[in-house]
Amino acid sequence: MAQKNKTVETEISVSDFIDSFVSSESKKADAYQLIELMKQWSGFEAKMWGPSIIGFGTHHYKYESGHEGDMPLIAFSPRKAAFSLYIYTNPEESKSLLAELGKYKMGKACIYVNKLADIDLEVLEKLCKAAIEYLKNYPNSVC
Structure with a gap:
């Protein structure tokens, strides 16, 4: 039996999530700013993915193993310790951009x-x- 993805698009209100999940006023302000910026950059409205990820657009992927699913093109989560930015692109291209980004830590699948x-x-x-361009041009390339 195929395994179902845990993180799928939901009908939860993005603003309700932020207002109930994010306690710091400065983090709330940053979250709402990120929503506006990512909406502008992607051309997509913010949608909740799973219980705590705010995503923009949809990308369908399929692994060689046959596992497939959907994920947002770009996304973030306003976690308690830090924002998790889910931005997957060509590793070579992102390396030079990350050098200019500023203060961040790199996780396995997020910034x-x-x-x-x-x-x-x-x-x-x-x-x-x-x-967004990378995922549009390489439909089967996800981390």
Whole structure:
């Protein structure tokens, strides 16, 4: 039996999620700013994916194993410790952009940012747009 993805698009209200999940007013402000920026960069409305990821657009993927599913083109989660930015692009292209991003930590599948003031938003825009192009041009390439 095929395994179902845990993180799927839901009908949960993005603003209800932020208002109930994010306690810091500055983090709420950053979350709403990220929503506006990612909406502008992607051309898609913000949607909840699973219980805590805010995503933009949809990308269908299929692994060689046959496992397939959907994921947002770009996404973030306003976690307690830091924002998790889900931006997957060509590793070579992202390497040079990440060098210019500012203060962040790299996770296995995401970029951790404490607050938006720590990073260069123009570089984040380039990363997001590169991720969208990468996923549109390489439909089976996900991490």
